[in-house]
Amino acid sequence: MREALSEVGITGLTVTEVKGFGRQKGHTELYRGAEYVVDFLPKIKIEIVVKTEHTDAAIEAIIKAARTGKIGDGKIFVMPVEQIVRIRTGETDEAAV
Numbered sequence: 001m002r003e004a005l006s007e008v009g010i011t012g013l014t015v016t017e018v019k020g021f022g023r024q025k026g027h028t029e030l031y032r033g034a035e036y037v038v039d040f041l042p043k044i045k046i047e048i049v050v051k052t053e054h055t056d057a058a059i060e061a062i063i064k065a066a067r068t069g070k071i072g073d074g075k076i077f078v079m080p081v082e083q084i085v086r087i088r089t090g091e092t093d094e095a096a097v
Contacts, residue, residue: 004065005048008057014047043074049081049097 005013019040028037050058059076067073086096
């Protein structure tokens with residue numbers, strides 16, 4: 001996916017290892033003779049900030065690279081970013097992207 005985003009001019013992203021659940025449900029495990037349900041599965045959260053005019057290209061690149069057609073392909077959430085400040089330089093908004 002990183003390469004697909006790079007091809008459309010998006011060079012920065014943040015990857016975070018997270019846990020969650022959805023349609024995959026989870027599974028049961030046995031620990032010291034007791035059975036318990038593991039609801040939260042390990043997942044990866046990727047955050048990308050792009051200019052509005054690059055949103056569609058970013059979405060298409062992600063879908064092209066990540067779609068397998070199986071449960072667990074993920075979701076894309078598009079949200080506005082109200083303000084950006086680069087701490088090191090003090091640049092704001094588009095100059096800080």
